[in-house]
Structures are given as C-alpha cells and as structure tokens.
Amino acid sequence: GQNIDQPTEMTATEGAIVQINCTYQTSGFNGLFWYQQHAGEAPTFLSYNVLDGLEEKGRFSSFLSRSKGYSYLLLKELQMKDSASYLCAVRDDYKLSFGAGTTVTVRA
Amino acid sequence: DAGVTQSPTHLIKTRGQQVTLRCSPKSGHDTVSWYQQALGQGPQFIFQYYEEEERQRGNFPDRFSGHQFPNYSSELNVNALLLGDSALYLCASSTRHYEQYFGPGTRLTVT
Numbered sequence: 001g002q003n004i005d006q007p008t009e010m011t012a013t014e015g016a017i018v019q020i021n022c023t024y025q026t027s028g029f030n031g032l033f034w035y036q037q038h039a040g041e042a043p044t045f046l047s048y049n050v051l052d053g054l055e056e057k058g059r060f061s062s063f064l065s066r067s068k069g070y071s072y073l074l075l076k077e078l079q080m081k082d083s084a085s086y087l088c089a090v091r092d093d094y095k096l097s098f099g100a101g102t103t104v105t106v107r108a
Numbered sequence: 109d110a111g112v113t114q115s116p117t118h119l120i121k122t123r124g125q126q127v128t129l130r131c132s133p134k135s136g137h138d139t140v141s142w143y144q145q146a147l148g149q150g151p152q153f154i155f156q157y158y159e160e161e162e163r164q165r166g167n168f169p170d171r172f173s174g175h176q177f178p179n180y181s182s183e184l185n186v187n188a189l190l191l192g193d194s195a196l197y198l199c200a201s202s203t204r205h206y207e208q209y210f211g212p213g214t215r216l217t218v219t
Contacts, residue, residue, distance in 0.1 A: 004150075033207065033208075035210075041212065042112075042198060042210040042211055042212050042213055043151070043198070043210045044210070045207045045208075045209065048207055087150050087151075089150070093164060094139075094141075094156050094158075094163055094164045095141065095153040095156060095164050095166065096141070096143075096151070096153060096200075096208060097153065098143075098150030098151050098152070099150050100148070100149050100150050101148075101149070101150050
C-alpha cells in the first residue's frame with residue numbers, strides 16, 4: 001500500500017522561509033513530485049526528484065532521501081501568492097499517490 | 109499551446125444517475141490519468157489510459173469506467189452515482205514517465 005504523510009497546516013511571515021516535510025512508505029518508487037494547488041484550482045507542477053539530493057528552482061527547492069523515505073520542499077522569500085496547498089506525490093510505475101496536502105498561509 | 113482542458117466545469121446530479129466527464133490532453137501528450145479529489149484531501153488515482161487501453165487502475169469500483177479515443181482525449185464515466193462521489197475530478201496528461209499536467213477539474217455534486 002501507499003502511505004504518504006505531510007503536516008496539515010503551516011503559517012509563516014512574508015519574506016520568511018518555510019520547509020514542508022513529506023515521509024513516504026510505498027510499494028514502488030519512480031520519483032517524488034511536489035505540486036502547488038490554490039483553492040478551487042488544479043495542482044500545478046513545482047518539482048521532481050528521482051535521485052537523492054537537492055533540486056533548486058528559483059525560490060523553490062526540493063530534497064530527497066530515498067533510504068529514509070523522506071523529502072522536503074523549501075519555499076524561500078515567501079510571498080502572499082504562495083498561500084496555497086502543497087501536495088507531495090510519489091510515482092510508482094504510472095500512477096501518482098498523493099499526500100493529503102499541507103496548507104501554507106503567508107501572513108503580512 | 110492549450111493546456112489540459114476538461115468539461116463540464118461544474119455538474120449537479122442526483123443519486124443513481126450516470127455522468128460522463130471529458131478531458132483533452134495537452135498537445136503532444138499521449139497518456140491521460142484521472143483522479144478524484146475530495147475536499148481537504150489529496151487527489152486519489154482512478155485509472156490511467158495509454159494507447160486507448162486502461163494501463164493501471166486504482167481502488168475504485170467498477171462503477172467508474174473510462175475510455176481513450178484515437179486523438180488521446182478521454183472520458184470518465186460514473187454509474188449509479190452515490191453521495192460520496194461528490195468531489196473534484198481531475199484529469200492529468202503526460203508523455204510516458206514525465207510530469208503530469210493537470211486540467212482545471214470538474215466539480216461534481218451528487219444530491
């Protein structure tokens with residue numbers, strides 16, 4: 001089966017840094033994805049890790065440790081528009097298995 | 109370049125009825141996946157279509173069925189609707205093992 005855990009909610013101040021952790025136990029692994037989802041909208045792709053280490057993409061970075069079943073998404077220089085749900089997803093073969101999502105609220 | 113499109117945007121149905129949702133993939137994509145997202149939850153995988161065949165299926169009953177057409181567009185059919193089927197239905201397209209791009213979704217309400 002698939003078990004993907006991430007915190008339910010996080011709050012941070014504009015300009016700050018927030019780290020969203022994701023732990024997973026899955027029957028297969030073919031990559032870990034992070035998606036951003038604003039309320040009432042579709043998820044949009046943020047990052048993809050298949051090998052251990054850090055991937056940096058502008059203000060967003062994602063880290064993966066396959067041996068620990070662990071990933072995090074780092075959001076730097078937070079902006080109000082970053083208030084959204086962040087979804088961790090693991091791919092095995094073809095399908096994506098998602099966590100429940102972490103709602104990040106950015107305060108002024 | 110048009111992204112993934114879905115229709116309709118919203119739909120209200122009564123228990124026991126049947127519904128068909130439609131998806132057109134992003135240009136150049138040949139694989140379509142369907143997900144169900146309940147409020148406050150992450151998307152749950154329903155099934156994936158590739159080359160007009162169901163390639164993988166999640167833990168959903170046979171009331172959920174689908175189809176992929178030669179132009180790669182896809183339909184999701186749900187029979188004998190239950191109140192619990194109320195959710196956002198998301199279609200995602202991709203090419204083989206690359207990232208999946210999601211459409212705006214269809215909000216289904218079953219009363």
